[in-house]
Amino acid sequence: MGFNLGDEFPNFSAKTTAGDIKFHDWIGKDGWAILFSHPADFTPVCTTELGMVNKMVEKFKALNVKLIALSCDDVDSHSKWTEDILAFTKDSKFDFPIIADPKRDLAVQFGMLDPVEKDSKGLPLTCRAVFIVGPDYKLKLSMLYPATAGRNFDEIFRVVESLQLTAYKKVATPANWKSGDDCMVIPSVKKEELATLFPAGVETKTLPSGKEYLRFTPDPSKPAKK
Structure with missing residues (x-):
């Protein structure tokens, strides 16, 4: 399916490494959110990406932005993988949730599936999507990256600063x-x-x-x- 800029992002329910969430409630009143997907747990580029995001949580928090990741792995896989991420980055705490979507329900709804990258069963994996959602729960930005290209989260932070300037100034x-x-x-x-x-x-x-x-x-x- 996918969404257009300005569409209200669905108030979906999901299981995450931080427990069950309802998306709009999780964002909270007057907050911003970044939902970003990765192809699979225990993979090299994804490990560097989520490690980088974990180091930037406080920077995003200063802009009133929450971060949440998603892939087609289950909660148990996500939780075990975060141990590897922390070992790689030498951090002591993993500070944002990862959504489990093993049935690919959300990936299909959000238009996140990569037609090229597939798992061992031949099922498509999630691409590297980025969705920025504003305080009105509407989609402010979307980006899609191929599995081979790690994202620049400094650029994503810069875009949030730009979006907020336009919204307020x-x-x-x-x-x-x-x-x-x-x-x-x-x-x-x-x-x-x-x-x-x-x-x-x-x-x-x-x-x-x-x-x-x-x-x-x-x-x-x-x-x-x-």
């Missing part, structure tokens, strides 16, 4: 933006609103077309420079 972020860089005023903001909404100032680029659509302003989430 009426700005967009340009190519290669990182937190603290100048942002762009969204086109729907009128010229007469600029001074009120962006007290740090707005620089409008002069273009051959004469159209004033390239409008830059300092990152509004950061303290104003003196």
